[in-house]
Amino acid sequence: MKKTKKILVIAVLMVLLGSWLGGMFNTSMYSVSVKKIEFETERGTLSALLYMPKGAGEESKRPVIVTTHGYLNSKEMQDAPAIEMSRRGYIVLALDMYDHGDSRWEDHFEVGEQFSTFWIYSQLDAANYAAQQDYTLKDDNGNAYVAVSGHSMGGFSSLVALYMDEMASLQRGTRNIYTGISVGADYSYASAIASEQDYIAAFGDRTVGMIAGHYDEFFFGKSDDEKTEEEKAVNGTVTYKDFAATASGKMFLGVGDQTESAESEKFYTVESGELVYDGNVVRESQTGQHIIYTPNQTHPWNHFSKTTTGNLIDFYQTAFADAVTADMTNADLSSGNQIWFWKEFFNLIALIGFFLMIVPIVTLLLKAPFLRNSVTEEIDVVRVPQTAFGKSGFWIMVVCSILYPAVFFSTLMDKSASGLKILAVGGGVICAVNLILAVLYFMKKEKGRGTAMIAGAVVSLLAVLNFTLADKVIPLNGSFCEPTTNQIAYWAVSCGLIALIILFMFYGISRKNLGTKAKDYGVRLKGKTIAASFVTALAAVVIVYIVLFVVQAAFGVDFRIWVLAVRTFKPEFLVTALCYLPFFFIYYLINTTALNANCRKRKNGYLIAVLMNIGGLVIWLALQYGLDFARGVSLQPTQALNGILLFALVPCLGIAAVFARRVFDKTNNVWLASFLNTFLFTMISVANTAMFWNMG
Template sequence: MKNMKKTVILLVLSLLLILVGSFSASQFNSSSGDVDVSRIYFDTPRGELSGLLYKPEGSDEQPRPTIIATHGYLNSGEMQDAQTIEMSKRGYVVLALDQYDHGHSTGTMEKPVPFFSFWPQAIYDAVQYMYDQDFVLKDESGNGIMAVSGHSMGGFSSTHAVMLDEMDFQETGIRKIFSSLTMGSDYQWLRSLEYTDEIINNSYGPRTSGKIAGIYDEFFFDADAAAAGAPVVKKNYIGTAEGQGFLGNPENPAAGTIYEVNGGKRVIYQPNETHPWNHFSKTSTEYAIDFYDMTFADYSNIVTVDADGQTWMYKEWFSFLALIGFFMLFIPVVSLLSKLPFLKNVYSGRPDLLPEAKTNGSKLAGLFLIVIGLLFPALFFSALYSGDLYGMRLLRQVSMVFITISAIALIFSMVKKSERTITVVSSIMLVLSVVQYVILRNQDTLIATTEFFGAPTVNPVLYWALNVAIVTLMIMVGYHYIAKKPEGATIKSYGIKVSIKTVLAAFVTAIAAVAIGFGILYLADALFKVDFRLWTLAVKTFEDQHLVALLKYAPLFFIYYFIVGLSVNMNTAGVKYDGFKGYFVSIVHFIGGLVLYLGYQYGLLFTTGTAGYTGESLSSIIVIGLVPVLLVAAIFNRYFYRKTGNVYVGAILNTVLMTLITLANTALYTIF
């Protein structure tokens, strides 16, 4: 009865955090109700686009200057919250757009090279739709009073939209785009479409155009560094030929200074920020506000100009509060579900705690497992994610050494009829080494974006996770037979050996818990038009294609969550780790190495101007997103093992929940 009371209190507290967080976030998101926020869908020649439309009160009667803002490769329209909230509360109509095959948008075009399918036309297709809406302001000549803005690939889409609009202007005499502001994007990918800098710069015409170019941007703003394969260095875009060409090649150009070019105005801002930092920055948001104040100064009778103060961050903090409530919710929900007749089989009895290691060898083996669990995921992340030549070669060589040693040990044990343990361990090691070698040899094939596995940024994460799982399993096998088994440990001690009923109950419980959690998310979305998020970590609504993708990816991610979770259970099965230390070890296993990776990468970048891994731009940003996801997974893994006595609830819950969160927040190509 006492435990039930605690469960109910935690359930109420979780729901209260979600309610308070979502309601408060919606108040800042909608400027206390002065802005109507709704999700819209519209058909285009290339598929269906979706976005959150922010319409200030009175915009149906008095058309407004309009901004279309969009995201980069890894995100969705909600990542533009800062300028979306700030500009809509100042009276602008704003569309926070999901690009094709991101968020709620779907691209039905052919995709011979998927990367070049989602961004080149996304913004301009949205411009066509928005231009036809009565609430979008046009001048007396029919020109649209509309700005386009985007971060990263969204910035390339915005610049390309300006170019397409200028081409159409030559035929129609109408410019639908009045202004453009890009963040975290230069001309790199536009050159891949065979445009020259001169063509791009001339396409701006008389428009007011700006660029926010972070000094520590991991990708862009230094063409020489990018060409050398080492883009993660300190930048000075305004000192490059490209940046100066954008500004019209003035003498001694300065960041933040407005330059007159071809009858228009151009400016480059250079905050001390990284690529993803632009999303969560008062500095960059202030630059955006100043830019739009300048751009739309002639329309100060319709929109608010020169207003100080920012409130978007309050929406973010309250959304974070709801996010905390969302993750907390799974603890009481699983507990209550397990009270049901069949689902009570989820409990298998908590294994007896093992005594502390008695020998120095056992202690050393345990320490070795922790150290490898900490370092391997980080040391080889760049190799496994990005295909670093030297790292992959080293991994293959080590794999071949293990194959050789395991084969020799197996043959020796069979010829000499050694004790069964040697035969078992060498056999398992041989099989795992061969499997890993095959996986390592076929990296390009296994991480390729295909019709079946259509999430290009998830595929290499999955590849990394499977390799981490294999190495972890190899260490676990050796650790069990060398150190744990002599102390009396069995597979039951780690929460593996349970009945079929327990496994089925764990599966149903985890699926039901995720369904309940996302059901509450959808309710919050319907009532308040917000999701649960902080910066790059977001739990958001999804489309049917994300559920289909979940069925494809989840079984493979389960291998990772199951084995790493098992590793944590093995290393915390002793009395020493019964309390807080057990959770600490679990967190270290899951994210310790990745945190060290980020510290090394960005510590050097900020202090010396050169990152630890200068060629790792995308992979470093992926790690930033992985850390909070795996932090929650580490806590769930430890908690549900202690609660149920087995690894299955935590592993299945982490698999379904974290995989769905990941897929809903990145590119997912569904039609080829």
């Protein structure tokens, strides 16, 4: 108990120290006020973090930078530009786009319409809000010095905002947006609003930039007309790109198709061309400056990069060269002078402390009168065959368990019809094999082994139904309103069913014969134990989330590193999480059972457990990106978004494996660990992605 309390104290200190220091760097050593704000628009409510340098305000107006995240993310993902530009004296509005983070689209929309809402208007509405504030600098004609920038879908939103603002300014007489730069976004989605030529015309005399990573998973590729036959043979977008050498990139830079290539990180003087609306010229051509930056980065790397942040600093210093006020004494700090990564480092320290708190809190809760019923009597270890053949079979099973989540990853995440058909056929064959083995065992009067085979056959049949009726399992609708959470939940349930088939077959074929009993797996069907475990897990998760909310209120930061974040949430996220809990519970119950059956009281058992959860996925990621950087074409070029989702999923599954083992050792059963992982990681996942609350 003394060790438990010591670990808890260390964890709490890590949370407090990490959050305090993270908050210091977030506010540039308290030289910037960071405040969460919300404002109403004609389309809903937008939430943002307002970075206000000391001295800025109505008496010292400043240029404003509106920066936003990409699909699935939130305003905190814009820490780097927000910190760096605010410490240079700019006012920064770090925005949650509609239906992301704490922002909400007001009107109801149908399934399939979700991509026609959030990104189109978010930056325009935020820029219009910023232009109306008394702290925003304007020129003598009333044009606002406001910049728009965003990553990925936020980049599309920024391009659309520039276009719509120009069109509106023709009637209004003033511009609300002075400049803009997209990060990880070309015209792919924005072309739904206007053509590339129309965008360039609308940019007019503005300074506009694009950051186009060479290894961006989605965008900046050549058009089909530009591709060689070899390039056309590649199906997918996770490949090497050079946007400045494409026809689209050269058009943006105003150099024309005849130029063999254009230079990146160089400002080009560009004639916008006439702005045409409904066949009529509504504004003459103007001369602006355009630039493309092409870092050797992937899509999610952009918003966690000193290079990209330096590009943004350089861009803004050029774009706002005539708008810097005398009070902005740090405006000329070099682009290499950056501190944002210290904020991220201390956020990581707090994040580690957050996870480190959980097991000690569970341990202390187990001392409570009712909650101690979570602990059951000790059980025997699940036995492993000691013959050479039996040992080989065990390790083959472990290796298969490591690999199959990755082998079937793309099929399950995409619900690929061809792949699911193969899995359904395979499930049918395994069902038949289980039934045949069951008959043989019953004929030998080996009832326990026969029963295990029957159970394996039933689970195989469920798996077949899961694969055959995939479109009806966790479909996108008003209840399951998070598209990527649906994908992960389906992958998890499917992997869980496969693991359960392996468990039953391995038990029936070898372990039952070795004297292993069903209870040795830790699945004890005691009502009081299950109830106490449920309450203990819920209490532990509530406690650590209370710590998060307190830290957020006190220091203005949460727990995060790159794409993995434990963030505060509004009540609707909790309602949505309840819809997903049963599906993730299926996975974590089976996962906890499998990990402890195969790893408990084994040498390097924790390492084996972690490998069983993430080993195959880590190999997949290494091959996917290793091949992309080595040869310019990834392992599976069609897996753009799904691969990115693994960057947050993999650490969660690794930590879940440790919790599954550690908590099982304290309770001698699967319930508390299963409930704990379900509650914790469902909430983390649901609160950190796009949620289309008004869809359905």
